[in-house]
Amino acid sequence: MNRRLFLRNGSLAGVALTTWSLSACATESKDARPADAASPGTAPAEAFELNEATVADLQQKMQSGQHTARSLTELYQQRIAAIDKSGPQLNAVIELNPDALTIADALDAERKAGKVRGPLHGIPVLIKDNIDTADQMQTTAGSLALAGHKAAQDAFIVQKLRAAGAVLLGKTNLSEWANFRSTRSTSGWSSRGGQTKNPYILDRTPSGSSAGSGSAVSANLCAMAIGTETDGSVVSPSSCCGIVGLKPTVGLLSRTGIIPISATQDTAGPMARTVRDAALLLGALAGEDAADAVTKESAGKAQPDYTTFLKTDALRGKRLGVEKKHLKGSSEAIALLQAALAVLKAQGATVVEVEVDDQIDKLGEAEYDVLLYEFKDGVNKYLATANAPVKTLTDVIAFNTQNKARAMPFFQQEILEDANKLAGLNSPKFQAARRKSHEGARQVLDAVLGENKLDALVAITNGPARCIDLINGDGGGGPGFSSPAATAGYPHITVPMGLAHGLPVGLSFVGGAYAEGPLLGLAFAYEQASKKRAAPQFQGPFVG
Numbered sequence: 151m152n153r154r155l156f157l158r159n160g161s162l163a164g165v166a167l168t169t170w171s172l173s174a175c176a177t178e179s180k181d182a183r184p185a186d187a188a189s190p191g192t193a194p195a196e197a198f199e200l201n202e203a204t205v206a207d208l209q210q211k212m213q214s215g216q217h218t219a220r221s222l223t224e225l226y227q228q229r230i231a232a233i234d235k236s237g238p239q240l241n242a243v244i245e246l247n248p249d250a251l252t253i254a255d256a257l258d259a260e261r262k263a264g265k266v267r268g269p270l271h272g273i274p275v276l277i278k279d280n281i282d283t284a285d286q287m288q289t290t291a292g293s294l295a296l297a298g299h300k301a302a303q304d305a306f307i308v309q310k311l312r313a314a315g316a317v318l319l320g321k322t323n324l325s326e327w328a329n330f331r332s333t334r335s336t337s338g339w340s341s342r343g344g345q346t347k348n349p350y351i352l353d354r355t356p357s358g359s360s361a362g363s364g365s366a367v368s369a370n371l372c373a374m375a376i377g378t379e380t381d382g383s384v385v386s387p388s389s390c391c392g393i394v395g396l397k398p399t400v401g402l403l404s405r406t407g408i409i410p411i412s413a414t415q416d417t418a419g420p421m422a423r424t425v426r427d428a429a430l431l432l433g434a435l436a437g438e439d440a441a442d443a444v445t446k447e448s449a450g451k452a453q454p455d456y457t458t459f460l461k462t463d464a465l466r467g468k469r470l471g472v473e474k475k476h477l478k479g480s481s482e483a484i485a486l487l488q489a490a491l492a493v494l495k496a497q498g499a500t501v502v503e504v505e506v507d508d509q510i511d512k513l514g515e516a517e518y519d520v521l522l523y524e525f526k527d528g529v530n531k532y533l534a535t536a537n538a539p540v541k542t543l544t545d546v547i548a549f550n551t552q553n554k555a556r557a558m559p560f561f562q563q564e565i566l567e568d569a570n571k572l573a574g575l576n577s578p579k580f581q582a583a584r585r586k587s588h589e590g591a592r593q594v595l596d597a598v599l600g601e602n603k604l605d606a607l608v609a610i611t612n613g614p615a616r617c618i619d620l621i622n623g624d625g626g627g628g629p630g631f632s633s634p635a636a637t638a639g640y641p642h643i644t645v646p647m648g649l650a651h652g653l654p655v656g657l658s659f660v661g662g663a664y665a666e667g668p669l670l671g672l673a674f675a676y677e678q679a680s681k682k683r684a685a686p687q688f689q690g691p692f693v694g
Contacts, residue, residue, distance in 0.1 A: 219254035219272030238688040242365035244343040246320040271315030276375040279321040282407035291409045292326040292340025295549040299538035305407025306439045314434040322362030329359040332561040334623035341557045349686035354615040357390035359383040364391035374422040380411045382632030384419040385644045389611035389656030394428045400639035401447040404439035410528030425674040429456035451664040464671035466498030473609035474503040482650035483610045490647040509594045516587035523580040526569040591637035611644040611656035635660045645673045646682040
């Protein structure tokens with residue numbers, strides 16, 4: 151597979167060993183439609199008391215005495231038991247936090263004593279299983295090689311999450327090693343956690359690698375979640391699962407305590423059902439960390455409250471550049487983009503066609519080379535000080551080889567092996583690749599935004615989710631727009647813009663460095679004018 155296509159499509163699939171997954175793609179056809187009935191044993195989405203509840207809704211329930219942090223946590227735990235572990239068995243949650251109710255009780259006691267820490271006080275949140283928590287939960291990146299690993303210290307963003315008063319509900323499944331193990335991998339599958347499903351149509355990928363976070367938020371298993379992205383792993387599952395996802399500027403959020411791929415491109419990001427809730431979570435997580443030097447660049451740029459940018463008239467007078475490649479072709483997403491552009495124009499924006507994607511593609515394989523070099527360096531540094539049973543990337547590869555039947559039943563580990571062969575970050579090849587990919591992408595985006603006097607770029611985040619395919623791995627094709635912002639380290643937010651054959655498609659907004667506030671404003675104005683978020687109904691597979 152072409153390396154650029156792997157990076158672009160590597161966030162677009164996922165699988166587990168079930169009879170439906172092996173034959174799912176055989177049912178796909180142009181005239182296919184989702185089955186009408188929800189899977190056996192599931193309740194209608196609206197039957198859940200907290201269905202589609204926002205942070206503001208949950209705060210109102212706690213302020214009025216209707217609910218407490220404990221009762222909200224218990225309701226989400228029950229929802230996980232009913233929908234994630236039973237019924238459609240989404241398999242989005244890899245582990246529940248045994249301390250969740252204890253945390254909730256402490257926060258309820260604070261509220262009773264008149265102390266409310268902020269808008270996230272008592273709000274149940276899920277986080278991806280590559281983020282350290284110094285508690286009873288494991289941090290494994292979905293890998294059996296790291297099974298049993300319990301971090302000695304919270305990740306910096308987890309410290310901030312706890313300080314904000316959130317209830318750490320549990321951890322979400324992911325594409326193993328954040329989908330950086332094999333070019334034939336299936337997104338949303340990990341050897342520890344199995345396969346996560348898309349809650350809209352169950353034989354479709356939730357996308358990855360933050361597959362569990364996307365599926366969980368969409369299915370109302372939590373109020374909101376945290377994902378991580380190197381190239382597409384926040385925005386792609388958000389698009390495919392019909393939610394809002396924000397990949398911030400690299401440096402706005404600390405990466406300390408997060409199992410790495412790339413120091414150049416990695417970042418955590420909020421995933422929520424509304425732009426407002428994503429903005430609230432972003433504000434709670436942003437901040438400088440002495441242990442992550444890149445965050446020093448955010449000094450004076452991080453905002454304590456990103457909701458101040460959320461205005462319904464934020465699109466008025468703005469100039470947006472649409473990726474012209476996304477206006478042509480056969481994808482069902484194109485009609486949704488055309489409708490979204492009409493909404494943007496009706497809200498007062500000017501839209502002009504621009505070319506970005508082809509320029510990024512011309513940077514060649516440099517991004518992939520950067521990731522290989524930085525993965526080896528970062529993982530070895532992480533494992534060297536972790537409580538994990540493996541201490542180096544070499545140990546991980548050996549474990550997988552020795553436990554092939556469990557660890558590698560469907561695809562191999564050639565990316566791990568290729569990375570392990572490389573020299574250190576002083577290599578001239580690495581330095582040249584980083585300049586070409588990272589600095590080159592910034593030059594492209596800065597030029598397109600500046601020369602066209604644009605406030606943001608817009609495009610199709612991803613086409614409709616493809617079938618889960620254990621045999622062939624992630625499939626390519628269709629539009630996608632994760633790489634420009636990913637390689638540049640710039641912010642990217644996706645918002646639902648409708649359904650194609652019952653599957654969600656997101657609209658991307660991309661801006662320059664630290665433009666999160668204005669981008670959230672644009673996304674909010676579009677969201678409020680379009681109202682395209684639709685709760686999933688856990689449909690069965692497509693039928694002809």
